[in-house]
Amino acid sequence: MGMKFVLAFIVTWALQAQAAWDLNDVSYLMPLPKEASANGLLGTQDMGKGGALLTASMLERMPPLALHMNREQTAQAIKVVAVRIDPCFPLPTPQSCQKQIRLVWQPFELTRRGTIQSVDAAVHTFYVLTDDEFKSLLKDLAAWKKKYPANTQYVPLQVHPAWANEGDQSASLQDFNAVIKKYAGLGNISRATVMVLRGAGDMWAFAGFSYENGAMDMFPVPRLNGRTSQAFVNTAIPFDHFSGGGISPAPKGANTFNYLVAESARLGEGTEEMIRNEVRAAFRVENPKNFNPENLDCVSCHVAQPAIRWVLDNRSGLKADQLWDSEIYKNVKYDLKNVTPDMWNTRMIRGFGYFNEHVSISQRVINESAEVADMLNQDYNLKKGRK
Numbered sequence: 001m002g003m004k005f006v007l008a009f010i011v012t013w014a015l016q017a018q019a020a021w022d023l024n025d026v027s028y029l030m031p032l033p034k035e036a037s038a039n040g041l042l043g044t045q046d047m048g049k050g051g052a053l054l055t056a057s058m059l060e061r062m063p064p065l066a067l068h069m070n071r072e073q074t075a076q077a078i079k080v081v082a083v084r085i086d087p088c089f090p091l092p093t094p095q096s097c098q099k100q101i102r103l104v105w106q107p108f109e110l111t112r113r114g115t116i117q118s119v120d121a122a123v124h125t126f127y128v129l130t131d132d133e134f135k136s137l138l139k140d141l142a143a144w145k146k147k148y149p150a151n152t153q154y155v156p157l158q159v160h161p162a163w164a165n166e167g168d169q170s171a172s173l174q175d176f177n178a179v180i181k182k183y184a185g186l187g188n189i190s191r192a193t194v195m196v197l198r199g200a201g202d203m204w205a206f207a208g209f210s211y212e213n214g215a216m217d218m219f220p221v222p223r224l225n226g227r228t229s230q231a232f233v234n235t236a237i238p239f240d241h242f243s244g245g246g247i248s249p250a251p252k253g254a255n256t257f258n259y260l261v262a263e264s265a266r267l268g269e270g271t272e273e274m275i276r277n278e279v280r281a282a283f284r285v286e287n288p289k290n291f292n293p294e295n296l297d298c299v300s301c302h303v304a305q306p307a308i309r310w311v312l313d314n315r316s317g318l319k320a321d322q323l324w325d326s327e328i329y330k331n332v333k334y335d336l337k338n339v340t341p342d343m344w345n346t347r348m349i350r351g352f353g354y355f356n357e358h359v360s361i362s363q364r365v366i367n368e369s370a371e372v373a374d375m376l377n378q379d380y381n382l383k384k385g386r387k
Helices: 002-018 056-061 071-077 131-147 171-183 272-286 298-314 363-379
Strands: 027-029 078-089 098-110 116-118 122-129 189-198 203-212 215-218 229-233 246-248 352-355 358-361
Touching (some): 027 352, 056 071, 071 098, 078 171, 078 352, 078 363, 098 131, 098 171, 131 171, 203 298, 229 298, 272 298
Antiparallel strands (some): 098 116, 098 122, 189 203, 203 215, 203 229, 352 358
């Protein structure tokens, strides 16, 4: 057994050593700003490739992100909280690759305690790169990392180590922002997806918009037979269970967990088989080898993590993580640990950003980041250059 352990350790170490691109090299989480508007994060005032990163007119065509803010206040408050790079987004067809930079935006506001927190809303913007532009981006990121050599190897996805201590005034963050503005802007934006909070603070609505030649059109949500929006309702108090609604409209067929996130109090004795099937679906949804953004509906993607956590915490006797171990995404080259606090909170459905004052990262984003890092490590090495 000792020799097997040593061999396993050596193999794991060798794989990690080869991972020049790691999770925090492909997905970048910004620091929580110290001020609501005047901070070092990118905003609507920043000009990128061919124009602004996100224009006021685009925001006006989307649902209001925060009902207590007017359009002008929203445009000032919304900031880039995360950046992701992707060499193979499944467009224009699921079988082909589109190279992209993606920006995650959230509004920030001042609390009554005088602290800064995020508003529970988000915009996700997509910028298309040519092959040559993507190669140039990778070279610029490699140069940036050489200038600010923070350790990212086998580090879980988190606020990026290069600016974690100095916050939004970090020189490394400002230089990173300059790289992003070089490759993303009005000149190559292709779409935007939106999540807003409605009702009595218990309904999350999702929609997506394509952008071409100044025109914005809603596009269908996958698995919903042409519907262009979707919502999740959860009126639970306290926030440790599901109650009051669930997914609407709900996807049909296999790989769905509609009952699990609708009214968990009903999932008592006699529902074990249904829980097993639905938590298996949630594990499959978290695994990017099964689903991509072009064949997965919005709510299932965002709610899979709290659904799994509820089962593990409240129906531990089912041993769901052991039963469906083969469905859980694994990749030994990276630390897939989730640093999000309070994952038991069933209202915390943020993909990559902040929930109030706390980091919020979905396991799906962590797993996708590992897949992206794998693709980049096959073609590009930060230390040795392109193979």
